Amino acid sequence: MLMLDKQFFLDSLRDMAQLAEEQRNHWTKLDSEIGDGDHGINLSIGFRAVTKQLDALDIESTDIAGLYKKVGMTLLSKVGGASGPLYGSFFMKAGTNIAGLHEINFRQFCEMIQEGVDAIVFRGKAQIGDKTMLDAFLPGLEVLFQSDLENEPVAAFEAFVARMKQGSDETIPLICKKGRAMRLGERAIGHRDPGSESAWMFMNVYLEQLKKRF
Template sequence: MTNNIVINKEFIVNSLKEMAKLSEEQRDYWTSLDSDIGDGDHGINLSIGFRGISKELDNLSNNTTDINSLLKKAGMILLSKVGGASGPLYGSFFMKMGAKYPDEEEISYSDFLVMIMDGIKAVQSRGKAEVGDKTMIDAFIPGYEVLENYQVGDDPYKNFAQFIIEMKEGSDSTIPLIAKKGRAMRLGERAIGHRDPGSESSWMLMNVFYKELLKRRDENE
């Protein structure tokens, strides 16, 4: 049954591996977005951070028994290796994700949604941004609302697909905005017409989780 999705450490390890691949593939694109309105290093920084995770992933997997420990250590690598705003924000996301589930080797789909929502709340707390500020929060909050409304009995794959759709549309919504946070704020109206790079990387990274969920579904059919 679709509701009986189990998220385990293998799922998280595979997701982090794919996120590392994605950060290499999208490095120049994310950096080009940041070059328009920021420091021009968003893609470079994320690729460095996830490269650090990828390098340590086998060791992390072998030396952690639970999901929370793995995510926390991955987040610490991002915090230590990634410059700019993205390191603290994404580092906080992963470090907070599993905090409610210490020592758990596997969790339910509903628990997984709670983990993601906790990560989003950590990002918002760290960055002090609101919807409309032209940041990754413009993507995360619309997605958060989809996850928050999930009910046991709903189709989890449709639910997560809608989460990604809302995040992507949230990223699209940053294009006409004036930035109220970060380096882009100094540009004023000149930031209009440019997409926030963090909003773009965030939905794309969350889409990795969706692809991993679909792989699990296909393997079990």
């Protein structure tokens, strides 16, 4: 089975930080339509802090779980709004079952994402149809774990990201049932959930790193 070393995760995190800078205005514009207008700003601030943590980290002695815990704690402490607690929880919990490992197989990587999303579900108490990032994550994970993880890992992850992107599209006609956007009622119809957009784009970073390697 395909193996992923620590460098894969470091490169992915740095690319996520770059993505947060590139998409800052786009994500903020989406959020200004139905929320506080701070989604892109907050994620940009958070991942700048993550980059500083990565630069200062003793990479050799830090396992993948420790790396992700550090990222999660940084996002929790530096990012306001809903995105900080949700993405912070995602990264903190993603490494729960791989403590001590500096390399993992592809299935373990997929299970990391599942653990992270479970933490988002627990933290946000949302479900499919609530117009949140879970409208992207949950259908995507269903597709991912129905795929051939052993023999076609890159294709499996492509299908995962594609379904997440579709899930983000599917938030456009929905009414918000979580967060401050709930107060908009039907006025939220016609607007994309910003968290669903950033979620699939962050997962696409992993996909691009997989394609570079395999």
